[in-house]
Amino acid sequence: MFTKTNLISTIVTAIWGLMGGYLLWGILADSFLNSHLGTAAGVGREMPEWGLLALGCLIQAFVFSSIFRHWGPNSYTTSDGLKFGILIGVLVGLGNELINHATTNIFDMTGALVNGLIYILFFAVMGFLTGLIYNKVK
Template identity: 85%
Template sequence: MFTKTNLISTIITAIWGFMGGYLLWGVLADSFLNNHLGTAAGVPKEVPEWGLLALGCLIQAFAFSSIFRHWDESRYTTSDGMKYGILIGVLVGLGNELINHATTNVLDLTGALVNGLIYIVFYSVMGFLAGLIYNKVK
C-alpha cells in the first residue's frame, strides 16, 4: 500500500487535486456555477477552509492512486489512467451530481450536469497523472 510509486502518485495527484480543482471550479466554472445555484443558502463558502481542503485532496489522491494501482497490474499507461479517471468522474461527477440534484437545492439541473462534466475532466487528468507516474516509476 505504501510503495514509492504510490507515494509519488499520491503527492502529484494531490497537487493536481488542489490546484486543478482551483483552476476548474474556482476560476473557469465559478461564475457559471454561481449562476446555477439552487435555493440552498450559504453555498459556497466565501473562504474555503484551506487546511481541510488540502487534507481532503491528499486523502482523495491516496485513495485514487491506491485503487488505480490495482486497476491493471500488468501494465500502466496514461491512457489506462485516463480511462480509470473518466470512470471515477462518471461515478462521482454525473452519478453523485444527479443524486445531489434530486435530493438537494444546491445546483439546478444545468449546473449539476456541467459540474458532473467538470468532474470527468478533473478525474481524467488525475488518472492521466497517475498512469504517467505508475508507468515511469517502477
C-alpha cells in the same frame, strides 16, 4: 500500499487536486456555476479552510492512486489512467451530482450536469497523471 510509485502518484495527484480544483471550480467555472445555483444558494464558504482542503485532496489522491494500482495490470499506461479517471469522474460527477440534484437544491439541472462534466475532466486529468507516474516510476 506505501510503494514509492504510489507515494509519488499521491503527491502529484494531491497537488493536481488542490490546484486543478481551484482552476476548474474556483476560476473557470465559478461564475457559470454561481448563475445556476438552486434555492440553497449561499451554502458555499467565501474562503475555504485550506488545511482541511489540502488534507482532503491528499486523502483523495492516496485512495485514487491505491485503487488504480490494484485495478489494472502490472504495466500501466497513461491511457489506462485516463480511462480509470473517466470512470471515477462518471461515478462521482454524473452519478453523485444527479443524486444531489434529486435530493437537494444546490444547482439547477444545467449546473448539476456541467458540474458533473467538470468532475469527469478533473478525474480524467488525475487518472492521466496517475497512469503517467505508474508507467514511468518503477
